[in-house]
Amino acid sequence: MPDSTNNSSSARFVDGAIPAGLLAAVRSGRPLVHHITNSVTINDCANITICAGAAPVMAEAPEEVAGMVAAAGALVLNIGTLSAAQVEAMLIAGRRANELGIPVVLDPVGVGATEFRTATAHRLLDTLDIAVLKGNAGEIGVLAGTGGSVRGVDSGGVAGDPVETARECARSTGTVVAMTGAIDVVTDGSRVFLVRNGNPAMDRLSGTGCMASSVTAAFVAVADDYAVASAAALAAFGLAGERAACGACGPYTFRTALFDELAGLSPDDLAGHARIEER
Numbered sequence: 001m002p003d004s005t006n007n008s009s010s011a012r013f014v015d016g017a018i019p020a021g022l023l024a025a026v027r028s029g030r031p032l033v034h035h036i037t038n039s040v041t042i043n044d045c046a047n048i049t050i051c052a053g054a055a056p057v058m059a060e061a062p063e064e065v066a067g068m069v070a071a072a073g074a075l076v077l078n079i080g081t082l083s084a085a086q087v088e089a090m091l092i093a094g095r096r097a098n099e100l101g102i103p104v105v106l107d108p109v110g111v112g113a114t115e116f117r118t119a120t121a122h123r124l125l126d127t128l129d130i131a132v133l134k135g136n137a138g139e140i141g142v143l144a145g146t147g148g149s150v151r152g153v154d155s156g157g158v159a160g161d162p163v164e165t166a167r168e169c170a171r172s173t174g175t176v177v178a179m180t181g182a183i184d185v186v187t188d189g190s191r192v193f194l195v196r197n198g199n200p201a202m203d204r205l206s207g208t209g210c211m212a213s214s215v216t217a218a219f220v221a222v223a224d225d226y227a228v229a230s231a232a233a234l235a236a237f238g239l240a241g242e243r244a245a246c247g248a249c250g251p252y253t254f255r256t257a258l259f260d261e262l263a264g265l266s267p268d269d270l271a272g273h274a275r276i277e278e279r
């Protein structure tokens, strides 16, 4: 299978000052990130948002989401444990966010695994102006319509070239696509950023994809360029993962260290170690 992420002959790295400046802006602005999210990883999402430097709130009652999102810098819609009531809340919050110009990050957890998830993801994409669509490879392949495999919430990969899959998804949905994996691919349909930070330990823990969406939302809340902000967020989260990893430690020790390393990550650290390649 072709994989153009392996070809680094035309590598051009983004100046580390750019992600560093965004991390500093998150820390100084402390944007509120409103989440409507799943019941599995909700607490991890709240805490990783704080570790990034932002402030989380989880609110999903249809009666209050329009009021809550009005105070937010970004909205995360995560379909991991969907219900009909949650879909109603997502549509209300998403419409209000769009009216107010607040960026919406959609995490289509498990899209393709069931009809309900797939129909809901398409409904949210069709109804709302989504700023960033952040999914694993299988999820993005499903939404691109070019072939992706998903079992439960796990990615089974894409049918073709990952960069072309992400680009096609960005073009057809009109969003910035952030496709995670060993190398994250971020694209607005024309520009492509490959984020080469991260550690395989991140793939052995439930919730790292959801947390990646929370961190992405914190960064897009302080940025105008959502593609650059998404790449910067994934570089910061990935760098925390690199620093948290140790050969002998188990997944839950890694999990604790992941929070600590993101909380302790300075803009200077990120400037020096972000590996964001622009194609």
Ligand SMILES: Nc1ncnc2c1ncn2[C@@H]1O[C@H](COP(=O)(O)OP(=O)(O)O)[C@@H](O)[C@H]1O
Residues within 6 Å of the ligand: 135, 136, 137, 153, 154, 155, 180, 181, 182, 183, 184, 197, 198, 199, 200, 201, 202, 203, 207, 208, 209, 210, 212, 234, 237, 238
């Ligand atoms: N093999 C890997 N090497 C480095 N980073 C990884 C690897 N697998 C996942 N990650 C990182 O873990 C986070 C979650 O990605 P992923 O596992 O693709 O999402 P999901 O949990 O939604 O399936 C992302 O920040 C990604 O960069």
Ligand SMILES: Cc1ncsc1CCOP(=O)(O)O
Residues within 6 Å of the ligand: 038, 040, 041, 080, 081, 109, 153, 205, 206, 207, 208, 209, 210, 211
């Ligand atoms: C296991 C599970 N089931 C429904 S949502 C969820 C969490 C998925 O988290 P992630 O995609 O971030 O690993």
Ligand SMILES: [Mg+2]
Residues within 6 Å of the ligand: 202, 203, 204, 205, 206, 207, 208, 209, 210
């Ligand atoms: Mg994961």
